[in-house]
Amino acid sequence: MPDGHKPADYALDVRNLRTAFPTDAGTIAVVDDVSLAIRPRETLAVVGESGSGKTMTFLSVLGLTPPPGKIVGGEVLFGGRDLTKLSAEELRDIRGPGIAMVFQDPLTALNPVFTIGAQIVEVIRAHRPVGVGEARAQAIELLERVHIPDPARLIDNYPHQLSGGMRQRTLIAMAIALRPKLLIADEPTTALDVTVQAQILELLAELRAEDDMGMVLITHDLGLVAKYADRMAVMYAGRVVEYCEIHEGFAAARHPYTHSLLRSIPRLDGPAGEDLAAIEGQPPNLEALPPGCAFRPRCFLGSDRADCAAERPALLPTGSDAHLSACLHWGELAAGGGR
Ligand SMILES: Nc1ncnc2c1ncn2[C@@H]1O[C@H](COP(=O)(O)OP(=O)(O)OP(=O)(O)O)[C@@H](O)[C@H]1O
Ligand code: SF4
Ligand SMILES: [Mg+2]
Numbered sequence: 001m002p003d004g005h006k007p008a009d010y011a012l013d014v015r016n017l018r019t020a021f022p023t024d025a026g027t028i029a030v031v032d033d034v035s036l037a038i039r040p041r042e043t044l045a046v047v048g049e050s051g052s053g054k055t056m057t058f059l060s061v062l063g064l065t066p067p068p069g070k071i072v073g074g075e076v077l078f079g080g081r082d083l084t085k086l087s088a089e090e091l092r093d094i095r096g097p098g099i100a101m102v103f104q105d106p107l108t109a110l111n112p113v114f115t116i117g118a119q120i121v122e123v124i125r126a127h128r129p130v131g132v133g134e135a136r137a138q139a140i141e142l143l144e145r146v147h148i149p150d151p152a153r154l155i156d157n158y159p160h161q162l163s164g165g166m167r168q169r170t171l172i173a174m175a176i177a178l179r180p181k182l183l184i185a186d187e188p189t190t191a192l193d194v195t196v197q198a199q200i201l202e203l204l205a206e207l208r209a210e211d212d213m214g215m216v217l218i219t220h221d222l223g224l225v226a227k228y229a230d231r232m233a234v235m236y237a238g239r240v241v242e243y244c245e246i247h248e249g250f251a252a253a254r255h256p257y258t259h260s261l262l263r264s265i266p267r268l269d270g271p272a273g274e275d276l277a278a279i280e281g282q283p284p285n286l287e288a289l290p291p292g293c294a295f296r297p298r299c300f301l302g303s304d305r306a307d308c309a310a311e312r313p314a315l316l317p318t319g320s321d322a323h324l325s326a327c328l329h330w331g332e333l334a335a336g337g338g339r
Helices: 054-061 088-094 116-127 132-145 164-176 194-211 222-228 246-251 256-263 306-310
Strands: 012-023 026-038 043-047 070-078 099-102 182-186 214-219 231-236 239-245 316-318 320-325
Touching (some): 026 054, 043 054, 043 222, 054 070, 054 182, 054 214, 116 164, 132 164, 164 182, 164 194, 194 222, 231 246, 246 256
Parallel strands (some): 182 214
Antiparallel strands (some): 012 026
16 A cells, blocks of 8 residues: 555555566566555556656556566556456456546547547446436536537547647547546647646546546646646656655655656756757667666666665655655755655
């Protein structure tokens, strides 16, 4: 249990989840002993560079691990059940009314040959015994809720007739159609311009509050989502390396990787033209991780320390049960040194 709350408090409790793919180099764990939890009505930001395992963690939660990948360990507790033990049919009943996901790519997530209305109606009718007319009325209401203008007309548009922002709103409408308890938004703003990004995050925050949902915001841009999340889980090479309240993470990050991520966020109050501090070094290759801490080759604290090379550090409390770090030397990161 990551932070001392009882299981019943959680909308979702992921424990020691492992998802692996067979490769020529042997089996690699793309999700490697991940534990995290989302309380009812809270928003968790899941942050990390490309390939860190953010999407795969939540595809695994939903029972959608792409073959030949599969879950090889751990539990996914939701509504008193372990989702890793459910049949394909039972999982289908959870997806939508229990947990819904807004997928990473709005263009491929929508079917180009059907109108958006037909696609929303299909989602509703797959789970609810309503006729086409009633489902269409509900779809128009949903499009209103995501602030699509003139929904009674736009409902008959095809995805390519909509802007990127409107397509993303449509996907969000589909995701909330069955009133999920938990909404997972995977990079909901990638490929959108900055103004639209902010509007989509505002919309998600509004819907989360209206429907009392828990929410996961998957992103590689911590700066963008910080305002909208309560806590954050930072992932590196398939593992959670820091897990804490979001303001704690910003004020006093306790993993060198989080430090580096925070330093790479452009400061709105910084001098004009200030260069971004890019994270040095190559992203990890899961097929050839170094012994010990996977972040060691890029770490400003531990790159030549013997203990960092000895074994992969576990995610452990750092002073408080609510702030976990997988760094042996977190105590050396100065308080307030995140930015
Ligand atoms: N179908 C697949 N077969 C084998 N490996 C895969 C497959 N899909 C993803 N992976 C690997 O799993 C790891 C985690 O991928 P994942 O998509 O979860 O990353 P991510 O953190 O969501 O990255 P991004 O920010 O680019 O979306 C990566 O190393 C990726 O190469
Ligand atoms: S354990 Fe060592 S190498 Fe890993 S992040 Fe901490 S200081 Fe760096
Ligand atoms: Mg992803």
